[in-house]
Amino acid sequence: MIDAETFERHRRMLFGIAYRMLGSVADAEDLVQDTWLRCSRVSAPVDNPGGYLARTVANLAINRLTSAAATRERYVGPWLPEPLVTLPDAGEGVESAESVSLALLVVLESLSPLERAVFVLREAFGFPFGEIAGMLGRSEASVRQVGHRAREHVRARRPRYDAPTEVLRRVTDRFLAACLGGDLDRMLELLAPGVTVWSDGGGRAKAAVHPQRGADKVARFLSAVLARPMEDARMRAVDVNGRPGLLLTVAGRPDTVACAEVADGLITEIRIIRNPDKLRHVPSGG
Numbered sequence: 001m002i003d004a005e006t007f008e009r010h011r012r013m014l015f016g017i018a019y020r021m022l023g024s025v026a027d028a029e030d031l032v033q034d035t036w037l038r039c040s041r042v043s044a045p046v047d048n049p050g051g052y053l054a055r056t057v058a059n060l061a062i063n064r065l066t067s068a069a070a071t072r073e074r075y076v077g078p079w080l081p082e083p084l085v086t087l088p089d090a091g092e093g094v095e096s097a098e099s100v101s102l103a104l105l106v107v108l109e110s111l112s113p114l115e116r117a118v119f120v121l122r123e124a125f126g127f128p129f130g131e132i133a134g135m136l137g138r139s140e141a142s143v144r145q146v147g148h149r150a151r152e153h154v155r156a157r158r159p160r161y162d163a164p165t166e167v168l169r170r171v172t173d174r175f176l177a178a179c180l181g182g183d184l185d186r187m188l189e190l191l192a193p194g195v196t197v198w199s200d201g202g203g204r205a206k207a208a209v210h211p212q213r214g215a216d217k218v219a220r221f222l223s224a225v226l227a228r229p230m231e232d233a234r235m236r237a238v239d240v241n242g243r244p245g246l247l248l249t250v251a252g253r254p255d256t257v258a259c260a261e262v263a264d265g266l267i268t269e270i271r272i273i274r275n276p277d278k279l280r281h282v283p284s285g286g
Contacts, residue, residue, distance in 0.1 A: 002039045006049050013050070013125065014057045020120045021061040021113075023081030023105045025281050031060050054127065055135035058117045062136075065113040076203030078211060080271055081105040082278040083257045085247060086239045100124070101241055102271050103159040103261060110157065115150035122147050123154075159269070163262040169237070169244040171262045176235060176246060179226050184219055191215040192266040197222070202275035205255075218270070230255075247282065254282040 014035055018028035035057045046052050072079060081102055108116055117136060121127045129147060133140040163171075171190060178186035197218050201207025206228075212221045230250050238247040238257075245259035257279060261269040273279065 001042050001044065002046055002049050002052065004040075007036055007039065007053070010050055010053050014053055017054060017057050017120055017125065018061050019084070020100055020105070020108060020124055021058070021116050022064060023109060024278075025082045025084060027064060031057055031064065034060055051127070051131055051135065054121065054125070058121060058135055062113040062117055065116070076201070077207055077209045078198040078200050079109070079202075080198060080200035080273050080278075081109075083240045083245070083259070083273055083282065084242075085245070085254075085257055085282045087283070088237060088239055088244075101159070101243060101261075102259060103269065104154075105241075106271075107154055107157045107159075111150055111153060115146055115153070118143055118147045119150040119154060123151065159261055165244060167265070168260070168262050171265065171267060172244045172246065172260055173237065175260070175267060176237075179222055180235065182223065182227075184223060187219040187222070188215050190267055191218055192263065192268045195266075195268055195270065197270040197272065199272040200275050200278070202277065204276055205274035207272070207274050222270075249284050252284055254279040254284055257282060 011032060014032045015028055018031040019025065022028055022031070035053060038056055039053060083102065108119065111119060114136070118132055121132050121135070122129065127135075129144050130140050132147075133143040136143065138146075175187065175190045177183075178190065193215050194213065195215055195218050197208070197212040199207035199212075208221065212218050232251045233255075234249050236247055236249075238245050240246075240257060240259040243259060245257060247254060248256040248258075256272060256274050258270060258272045260267045260271075
């Protein structure tokens, strides 16, 4: 059996597996709770609690991804993961400890549920292929093959940025100041020529249905977004999945979360989440 104390020791790992697989904070928290409900009913001794819990949450996540596939296909506009938002230097909780970028989560979204499970268990949490095979009810040879395929897929598509956190924050802050000041020329100076913006409104909030590409187009798009009438609006620096980002609150409620990728001192990608369903757990910051 697995007692509450043992489960709590592994909660952070369970959330990390579920969040990386689902890209949803709410769904990940639900799966962690479902894992506890299932495991708390086990009366037989469990020799490897961590592996048993990881197996349970991974299989629950595979089932959730499979059943959600049709919903994802009908999603309005670009789909982005739910952001993990914390205030800078607020200390580490379960959420703030997760440092997987939104960009990488988008790449993981393109994997099959099985590929995603093997990749997360192996690459993020270091489980041996033999143990993963037992968790997923497959042969070790097939799991190795799935893992190799997933790793190559991610390697080919994952963003290749190495800007230090302080550079990300400095460029993000400068760009925010230019946006708020309506300084289009300064915005253009900070944007790479091929910059791309994805905005996720999910049909629930105003957002571009298609990605916006090119410095001039992106600058004008963001200027138009910030120029819309907003009551009691406040923009502040936050950490988004462990990386520098921005939070816009309107009338005290989270309205928009954004984060950027930077290369050679210029912003190359911006991801904006406005779907209110994905911002329910975001702290307003006071």
